[in-house]
Amino acid sequence: MTEIILASASPARLAVLREAGLDPEVIVSGVDEEAVTAESPAELCLVLARAKAAAVAEMVAQGLVIGCDSVLELDGQAYGKPKSAEEATGRWRSMRGRTGRLLTGHCVIDTATGAEAAQVASTTVRFGTPSDEEIAAYVASGEPLRVAGAFTLDGRGGWFMDGIEGDHTNVIGISLPLLRRLFADLGVSVTSIWKQGSFH
Numbered sequence: 001m002t003e004i005i006l007a008s009a010s011p012a013r014l015a016v017l018r019e020a021g022l023d024p025e026v027i028v029s030g031v032d033e034e035a036v037t038a039e040s041p042a043e044l045c046l047v048l049a050r051a052k053a054a055a056v057a058e059m060v061a062q063g064l065v066i067g068c069d070s071v072l073e074l075d076g077q078a079y080g081k082p083k084s085a086e087e088a089t090g091r092w093r094s095m096r097g098r099t100g101r102l103l104t105g106h107c108v109i110d111t112a113t114g115a116e117a118a119q120v121a122s123t124t125v126r127f128g129t130p131s132d133e134e135i136a137a138y139v140a141s142g143e144p145l146r147v148a149g150a151f152t153l154d155g156r157g158g159w160f161m162d163g164i165e166g167d168h169t170n171v172i173g174i175s176l177p178l179l180r181r182l183f184a185d186l187g188v189s190v191t192s193i194w195k196q197g198s199f200h
């Protein structure tokens with residue numbers, strides 16, 4: 001049986017994989033994200049995804065290790081999690097009514113062979129127009145501080161999102177269609193490793 005290891009502390013990534021039939025072991029990478037720089041948001045999230053997967057792959061003898069990193073790209077800048085309520089408020093006041101790209105870097109390492117497959121997935125996100133009072137209430141909920149881009153699709157942020165173009169799981173934190181392709185690049189079919197369905 002192919003062991004799947006998720007090198008991420010993200011509860012949302014784990015939930016997406018479990019709902020999709022996998023039951024990964026979680027080993028948090030502990031990579032210091034602040035220490036990494038890059039030329040572009042896409043390069044940043046890919047470098048970080050690869051660093052997280054590589055850090056955990058060293059601890060695993062046999063299995064597929066998945067590392068991810070998500071950033072919001074707006075005006076060519078990369079936005080991760082806000083560092084304060086004030087920052088989250090400022091971001092929402094400047095991004096409401098606008099369109100950005102949620103980028104998630106993905107890296108899968110087959111620890112038995114050392115083979116690696118990595119790519120960035122991009123989803124266009126259109127922000128709604130919450131009022132200053134709504135922004136204050138959303139920031140006060142604490143949710144924006146825990147997520148890249150200070151918004152969620154599937155949480156309280158969903159009230160303030162006008163729509164997306166592309167894969168929604170990528171916004172939540174891990175793109176299932178891209179992950180299926182990366183597994184295939186490593187010779188693994190996702191339907192051969194998902195748990196047998198129990199929907200009868």
Ligand SMILES: Nc1nc2c(ncn2[C@@H]2O[C@H](COP(=O)(O)OP(=O)(O)OP(=O)(O)O)[C@@H](O)[C@H]2O)c(=O)[nH]1
Nearest residue numbers: 008009010012069070147148152153154171172173
């Ligand atoms: N539920 C949910 N979570 C989101 C959404 N957008 C971003 N996130 C989360 O925001 C976090 C992005 O930060 P990252 O640095 O990529 O990941 P992390 O949570 O710090 O965990 P590591 O992978 O261990 O670094 C992830 O946990 C994503 O799942 C969303 O729309 N819904």
